[in-house]
Amino acid sequence: xxxxxxxxxxxxxxxxxxxxxxxxxxxxxxxxxxxxxxxxxxxxxxxxxxxxxxxxxxxxxxxxxxxxxxxxxxxxxxxxxxxxxxxxxxxxxxxxxxxxxxxxxxxxxxxxxxxxxxxxxxxxxxxxxxxxxxxxxxxxxxxxxxxxxxxxxxxxxxxxxxxxxxxxxxxxxxxxxx
Amino acid sequence: xxxxxxxxxxxxxxxxxxxxxxxxxxxxxxxxxxxxxxxxxxxxxxxxxxxxxxxxxxxxxxxxxxxxxxxxxxxxxxxxxxxxxxxxxxxxxxxxxxxxxxxxxxxxxxxxxxxxxxxxxxxxxxxxxxxxxxxxxxxxxxxxxxxxxxxxxxxxxxxxxxxxxxxxxxxxxxxxxx
DNA sequence: TGCTGCATGTAACTAGTTACATGATTGT
DNA sequence: ACAATCATGTAACTAGTTACATGCAGCA
Numbered sequence: 001x002x003x004x005x006x007x008x009x010x011x012x013x014x015x016x017x018x019x020x021x022x023x024x025x026x027x028x029x030x031x032x033x034x035x036x037x038x039x040x041x042x043x044x045x046x047x048x049x050x051x052x053x054x055x056x057x058x059x060x061x062x063x064x065x066x067x068x069x070x071x072x073x074x075x076x077x078x079x080x081x082x083x084x085x086x087x088x089x090x091x092x093x094x095x096x097x098x099x100x101x102x103x104x105x106x107x108x109x110x111x112x113x114x115x116x117x118x119x120x121x122x123x124x125x126x127x128x129x130x131x132x133x134x135x136x137x138x139x140x141x142x143x144x145x146x147x148x149x150x151x152x153x154x155x156x157x158x159x160x161x162x163x164x165x166x167x168x169x170x171x172x173x174x175x176x177x178x
Numbered sequence: 179x180x181x182x183x184x185x186x187x188x189x190x191x192x193x194x195x196x197x198x199x200x201x202x203x204x205x206x207x208x209x210x211x212x213x214x215x216x217x218x219x220x221x222x223x224x225x226x227x228x229x230x231x232x233x234x235x236x237x238x239x240x241x242x243x244x245x246x247x248x249x250x251x252x253x254x255x256x257x258x259x260x261x262x263x264x265x266x267x268x269x270x271x272x273x274x275x276x277x278x279x280x281x282x283x284x285x286x287x288x289x290x291x292x293x294x295x296x297x298x299x300x301x302x303x304x305x306x307x308x309x310x311x312x313x314x315x316x317x318x319x320x321x322x323x324x325x326x327x328x329x330x331x332x333x334x335x336x337x338x339x340x341x342x343x344x345x346x347x348x349x350x351x352x353x354x355x356x
Numbered sequence: 357t358g359c360t361g362c363a364t365g366t367a368a369c370t371a372g373t374t375a376c377a378t379g380a381t382t383g384t
Numbered sequence: 385a386c387a388a389t390c391a392t393g394t395a396a397c398t399a400g401t402t403a404c405a406t407g408c409a410g411c412a
Contacts, residue, residue, distance in 0.1 A: 001399080006276055009279065009280035009283070012283050017363075017364090018364070018365090019363050028279075029279065032270055032275035033269075033271060034271075037365075038367090038402070038403085042365085063362060063363075063408075063409080064362065064407075065364085066362095079280070080283075082277075083292065084288065084291075086295040086296040086298075086299050087273050087296065087299070090299070091210065091211075092210055092328065093212075094210065094268060094269075095265050096268060097325060098210060099260075099265065100328075101207065101324070101325055102183075102261055103321070105257070106258070106261060110261075113262075118265065121265065121266055121268070142346055142350045143279050145346075146339075146343050146346060149339060150278075153338060156335070161331050165324050179370085181372085195392090196393090197391050214372075214374080215393075216374070216395090217371075219394085220393085238391090240380070241381075241391070242380075242391040242392065243391080244391070
């Protein structure tokens, strides 16, 4: 349950309300995780019942009330315990790779068209990451900067891989004609 | 729905029964996708109802009957349509990255211990991929070989990234003491 | 007047996991 | 005698998505 620990990890910095947690997800961990309200609010309730976090209602003027959640000692322990175990079952699960595998069922033109468009998507992502690094790299906290770096390095790997696939597929499909 | 298209993609090669599809998942796409029987069998039924695949019962001696599924024209069209659109919402979603982010909540020793163990896991994976490449690379079909290459390149990226993180975290946590 | 942001939530849904049930055959 | 392989399935569960509902504030 990554989402639970992502929430605990964010709350270990400082207490936050749901809306704020969602914002944090978007700006800090969007590269490697995401959440939506339909999952967030019920999960916060459950985590409070389990004693991992505790709630305080903050009444605001001209604004809806905020339910500010704070991590408890039990929550901190749970987080630390999760944190220590390395991830063993890792997988680069992405439909992009599935599509690449099934390019074997396409003709060469269609395959090349797909790879061209996918390459555009990935390089755009790569450039976006680099722009963020240039603009915010100096003021970012080092751990968020690390995640950004992971994004950069993996899009770079994808670009190189796509280049390799292009060559191989073009060679393979041409041989198939002869 | 990646699983649906993974099944269609496999059946586009040749007709298969459920058990066989599961085996194919394990040996061909396990690197980028996976499935379990609890999802597979009901999904096959649904896909048959939707007219994407059609079933034929093969009676066997000394073995349970097989339900062999074949892709239909509608299924082929559906597959092709999915195949053409590049993946735009891409994310390296893995709890490993989350854990790396939350190493900020650990002391230096704990963080180093985690990174050491995680590094062992990733290099083992990397070596396993390379062993498969050496042993089977020449006889593998080029598209499966491509997926293997993706696995290699991404574990390589993770190794380099972890190395970078080690340096940064050690520097950062030492500064924090002073 | 209408849009965006703040703030919390639910209902209905899809996707995926785990554990179990059945029962024969083949290999150690 | 026991485990693995072949073969299909279901029930109960967890995880995650999408769309909707409410309502006020501030801005163009």
